[in-house]
Amino acid sequence: MSNYQEQLQQLTDFENHYQYDAQYLKDMLTLAYSSYEKFAGFQPMASHRDLLPLEAFWVAKVAGMQTEDCGGCLELTIKMAKEQGVSSDILNAALKGGQALPEALQVVYQYARQVAGQGQVDQEVMDAISESFSKGQLLEFGVIIAATKVFPTVKRAVGMKEACALISVDAA
Template structure:
């Protein structure tokens, strides 16, 4: 009975994200207790409150892009589209095209991108983020970055990491390689 519940939960996750969750099956097979702790963590990765939708989704793209540019990035895109984010903003975030973003999205994305890269220039943007969205905005970005990075790490450790690939945004493929890799 418990195995049927797990199978249903994983299928639901796959339907919601549009991506395979085989890593979760292996996580459960290897450590049922670890699987349940991971399952309890997942809602934190969906927390949103202070930031506008497009900005919140761009933050997640910046965070996951620092770790992975394969299926985890596609999952973030799929969930963002399902939530109602604009495809052109998601594409701009994947391509790191700041000129295509509105000011709020650009601020949130750039702060998250620099923070995810452990770039000290993120400190220069922290006060602007706090002025715009308060401590709630800082907390939301912090939780989004921290939680988004867990998935690629778990998948990589479980043997499910993949190299960069093209991702699809609203039916259109785009290069998911980080900016410096695209420029090379």
């Protein structure tokens, strides 16, 4: 099997496992292979977690993804979080705006939304997040929040406009 065929099979397996439409990635593999190679090199960044607690990591990813996407990429994020063991209660609370999250995760949610929104992080939120997380952890938040922008941006670049839909943790 050629490298191309192996990569195509990996994408098909990914689609089947997560019930996710990865056609834009298949198109990139076929039509812009060097771009696909660079994109594939980015993938580890999108899932990198070293310093952050599991729930904080996934709440930040959900919050970041909510600013960029309300369809397939967000649903995929929820499925991956569940697969990693994040509770449905935490994920539902994040999907509903974060108010029902435990206090420490509310701060993570607010922080991630503000960072992803490209505005200034409120000083009160910055102070609270800095009290709970090290500078290294804040940098890791930055990496994962930045990564949430890439997938929806690539999809929008080729005209993929999914209708906004309510995401259900139970359905994910």
